[in-house]
Amino acid sequence: MREDLLADLRAMWRIRAFEEKAQALCDSGEIRGSVHLCIGQEAGPVGACDALEGSDALFATYRGHGWAIARGAPLRPLMAELLGRATGVNGGRGGSAYLSAPEHGFHGENSIVGAGAPIAVGAALAGRYDGTHRVAMTVFGDGAMNQGSVHEAMNFAAAARLPVLFLCENNRWSELTPIRETVHNETLTDRPAALGMPAVRIDGNNPAVVRETVSDLVEAAREGGGPAFVELSTQRLVGHYVGDPQLYRTREELAADREREPIAVAVRRLAEAGVDEGEIEEARSSAFAEVERAVQDALADPPASRGSVREHIYA
């Protein structure tokens, strides 16, 4: 347990370090434009990506840096993409909100709320015909539950019994508005359940719980059981976007969120298990050092060349 928890902590810190660095690079003007960080939500990607195989396909939202990292995309080209460098995963065309790394089974973020869900259904559909029987996972926030595309995708997947895992990161904020104000029934699992799929709400701050739940559902889907829905109860420690003044949020709420966020919880649990403070600190500092190296390398990379700007529009 101790080693697993430490490994999860390292993986979560890698994402946290990447995100904190991205924030700093936004603040210093090195990264331009809208960036959406997943600080506080690291347990979901760390737990859920372990349930996927290399040939499975993952579709995330614009808050997807953590998912790309957890899927195994290397830090330097991810950071280079945020920095608009030629060496970025998408040569500077995708940016923060549209990262993709298909060779790592990361088939992209999406900056339209809910749009990835039908695309994931198609990836699973393709797997039925190409013989891979790949599982497709689509990740979206609680706000996306109110998009027609998500409902359509869930119904289509259920009707065709396609192996799609619909993963809802419920951080309680639909962009800047609390989910409780935009739905009558806050039990989000009722909707997918009504469409005919297993639907569970779990602690999204515990990577082991996420891993176990998602693994079981992915395996059932892979064996022909059809789609499933998992709601990860989690929280965002930062604004919707970098620069969001969060006028809608109280200090008390934020303080409570800091108590239950996954890294704080993991550190407490390790300390309770008697793990040496130095070992925990080493895990943290090595993650931050790795990210720092990636950032320095990416900053030294050349910018995407203007001459290439119209490439890759048509075949």
Next chain:
Amino acid sequence: MPDDEIIKVNYSGAVNAALRRVLAEVPQTLLYGEDVAKPGGVHGVTKGLWKEFGERVFDTPISESAILGSAVGAAMMGRRPIVEIMWADFFLVALDQMINQAANVRYVSGGRLTAPLVVRTQQGNSPGACAQHSQNLEALFLHVPGLRVAMPSTPQDAYDTMVSAVYCDDPVVVFDNRTLYFGEKQEIVTGRPPAPVGGSLRRRSGSAATVVTWGAITHRVLTAADRLAERGVRVTVIELPWLNPFDGDAVIDSVSRTDGRLAVVHEANVTAGFGAEVVARVAEAGVLRGRPVRIGVPDSRIPASPELAAALIPDVDRITMEVGRLAGE
């Protein structure tokens, strides 16, 4: 598939034959949409394909986002989905999946992901069709880099564009016009290798003016051109079965050979229609002399009454008159 096999089919039969061919010859193809499999499509275009190709042809929920989005995802993973949007007007409930998603996949991934899907749809005005089943929407898609757009008007072109569309590595929208579906049977050649997308067709030749057109209204333009020819006014008619890629060079070349005279005829609204783009391209090339003529629907909603609708859609008389005047009649 034998080379240069000739079959006799009407327009919908030609689309059906093209779909049968690509389903047989491209194992990655899937054909799906609302009512396309067992019912064979609301206009019967896909009839029989389900029986022949089994589970690769299937019916979906009435969920345009799910149809188009799943086509994007399946195409990203190596399939060649051909999906039907029953009426082009229904595209509008799911444009995100075409414009934000399909058209962006190649670009934002630097070419590492692609979405080679084909969307079949039909549009235009037929007697009694209502306001939400009569629009001509090609200009919406022509404004979007990353999509290819075809609008054939004959059984042969319907066959050829569909085959080329499936072999194209970009997302393609093929607009049929439903008034063409049940036209006369014609002999078409079916065995030829797929042509690359693009190009134009010179349907008539003459030096009095160049008339550029596409889609079902091409037939009215050709009738008008024949009437003018009987009166000794010979015009060149260039049809664009592909609007993207746009064969601007052929149009510019023709206008320069017809004394700088250009008319554009389409069934869509005039304002910001593709006709405006054709005129602008020719003007930019510096070959336009005199006033170009745009003939289309005069920026109206489309009424249900066949009598009222007929007042809007350019007819042969109007096209003959306006092109004749352009040609100096």
